[in-house]
Amino acid sequence: MPQEFDAIVVGAGFAGLYALYRLRERGHTVRVLEAASDIGGTWFHNRYPGARCDIESLQYSYSFSGEVEQEWDWTERYAGQPEILRYIHHVADRFDLRRDIRLNAQAVAAVFDEARHKWRIETGDGEAYSAAFCIMATGCLSVPLDPAIPGLGEFAGDIYRTVDWPHDGVDFTGRRAGIVGTGSSAIQAIPIVAEAAGELTVFQRTANYVIPAHNRPLDEAERADWKRHYPARRAAARRTRNNALMDHNTRPGADMPPGEREAVLEARWQLGGLTFSYGFPDQATDRRVNEAAADFVRRKIAGRVGDPETARKLMPRDHPLGSKRLCVDTEYFEAFNRPNVRLVDLREEALVAVEAAGVRTERTLYPLDALILATGFDAMTGALSRIDPKGRGGRSLREKWRVRPSTLLGLAVAGFPNLFLVTGPGSPSVLSNMVTSAEQNIDWIAACLDYLRANGVVEIEARAEAEDAWFEEVAAASARTLLPEGDSWYVGANVPDKPRVYMPYLGGVPAYLDACEKAAADGYNAFALTPADPAVAAE
Numbered sequence: 001m002p003q004e005f006d007a008i009v010v011g012a013g014f015a016g017l018y019a020l021y022r023l024r025e026r027g028h029t030v031r032v033l034e035a036a037s038d039i040g041g042t043w044f045h046n047r048y049p050g051a052r053c054d055i056e057s058l059q060y061s062y063s064f065s066g067e068v069e070q071e072w073d074w075t076e077r078y079a080g081q082p083e084i085l086r087y088i089h090h091v092a093d094r095f096d097l098r099r100d101i102r103l104n105a106q107a108v109a110a111v112f113d114e115a116r117h118k119w120r121i122e123t124g125d126g127e128a129y130s131a132a133f134c135i136m137a138t139g140c141l142s143v144p145l146d147p148a149i150p151g152l153g154e155f156a157g158d159i160y161r162t163v164d165w166p167h168d169g170v171d172f173t174g175r176r177a178g179i180v181g182t183g184s185s186a187i188q189a190i191p192i193v194a195e196a197a198g199e200l201t202v203f204q205r206t207a208n209y210v211i212p213a214h215n216r217p218l219d220e221a222e223r224a225d226w227k228r229h230y231p232a233r234r235a236a237a238r239r240t241r242n243n244a245l246m247d248h249n250t251r252p253g254a255d256m257p258p259g260e261r262e263a264v265l266e267a268r269w270q271l272g273g274l275t276f277s278y279g280f281p282d283q284a285t286d287r288r289v290n291e292a293a294a295d296f297v298r299r300k301i302a303g304r305v306g307d308p309e310t311a312r313k314l315m316p317r318d319h320p321l322g323s324k325r326l327c328v329d330t331e332y333f334e335a336f337n338r339p340n341v342r343l344v345d346l347r348e349e350a351l352v353a354v355e356a357a358g359v360r361t362e363r364t365l366y367p368l369d370a371l372i373l374a375t376g377f378d379a380m381t382g383a384l385s386r387i388d389p390k391g392r393g394g395r396s397l398r399e400k401w402r403v404r405p406s407t408l409l410g411l412a413v414a415g416f417p418n419l420f421l422v423t424g425p426g427s428p429s430v431l432s433n434m435v436t437s438a439e440q441n442i443d444w445i446a447a448c449l450d451y452l453r454a455n456g457v458v459e460i461e462a463r464a465e466a467e468d469a470w471f472e473e474v475a476a477a478s479a480r481t482l483l484p485e486g487d488s489w490y491v492g493a494n495v496p497d498k499p500r501v502y503m504p505y506l507g508g509v510p511a512y513l514d515a516c517e518k519a520a521a522d523g524y525n526a527f528a529l530t531p532a533d534p535a536v537a538a539e
Ligand code: NAP
Pocket: 052, 053, 054, 055, 141, 147, 148, 149, 180, 181, 182, 183, 184, 185, 186, 188, 203, 204, 205, 206, 325, 328, 346, 351, 374, 375, 376, 377, 430, 489, 494
């Protein structure tokens, strides 16, 4: 017999933990199912050297508890993985969350029982759960992709993946290491591995726009200032495009004299990190402004890398800035000035295969003792497609999303009653501060469950026409920009056969919050609501 709860939450990262807290507080019985051996989600798995968040720690943190905001002291402008994981543990312990979390419990199936209006969820360890509501807090970047490179299994050395790095760390001293990938994960790992390894060979397929983090310790005065102003700053952040205070410049770059534009870009560069996306409001929409910013970054690369040939290879030219996720670094380009680091441009010598002795390209064999894969994720839809919930009439979510990853507000899917997503495709999610955006989604879901309970509703399901309308809105928002042009994970380009759709909502957090609020305020008109059947209720 399945164990019965009001709600099952899948995933015990930032989102799942908050869902547990909020729903339990509202009087629901909840069980969280987590595949890993401990809580933390992304921050449990990604322990590679240099793993660090690139939203500022004072903002990449829960806003729901004033007490936690006051008692937790972030040590750096951008928190490293160990500190973020400690923070997550602190919150879980403080609110006694662990007692409702089942670890090593990977959800492998979820089927909606239409007669009982309930989800049945099965885990890999053979347990079954039944709940009226299923909340998928499965993460946007939680399903790693191994590259389709022949011969990976033949490699005689060690293979490490950034996404499930050994908990005891890896000693690269004196070893010939190689790394495939130059996205955010690789860019953080490369300078640190380069320092330790005998040799490091970086296999780059696409050069990326990389902005310096300017990470630094936080001092007591800065923390105290934030603690005094937290509520106002969180509220102000919600009025920004990405749910984070990042000094969003409002002066368009198109009509600026080049000298002035250059000064703005230089000031952005000095601010560092993702603020570079917000240099000009038209940077993502006006090709000339975007190209000015891209050219600025290329000139910075030329200034940071000693060898002009290596610098040339490291300069991105084939996609607009921001169309692949901006990367944020500490001494990434400088690593290529070290005598033990070599860059292999896979556009000039294609990767042929991994062999026992190393990586073979069209030109030569690069002998290696260790190979690091930093090759990305099946983003936004990957985790749910693997669970493949079966909704009304046994309909498969994986099959539905094979056509297009449509949702209503990134929160619900037509044909899948009582299933909620957190930061799903069609929400600002990965373009925003994930922690506070997840909190907002969960608050919306919790308020919705209150409404259903108060009104005797047993089923809620997104209407197909409302979902279509939202999908068109999401598509229109991205079509106004250059951002769908890059072959990024945002558009699913890194996964064979994934439909090319810009998945996150680019209309900005305020417009999204308005849409969510409206969807609730009008009595959930965009959803079909099924009242309890008196006969069933009487049983
Ligand atoms: P990613 O950005 O998708 O990068 C994957 C890299 O692997 C790309 O350079 C890709 O090249 C390369 N690659 C994939 N398959 C390959 C193949 N067969 N041969 C050669 N190269 C191959 O993945 P990620 O670096 O793990 O980052 C994913 C996202 O996680 C980021 O965009 C960010 O949102 C998040 N993240 C954030 C942080 C942070 O906050 N600091 C840190 C890490 C990750 P192509 O570009 O040519 O496909």
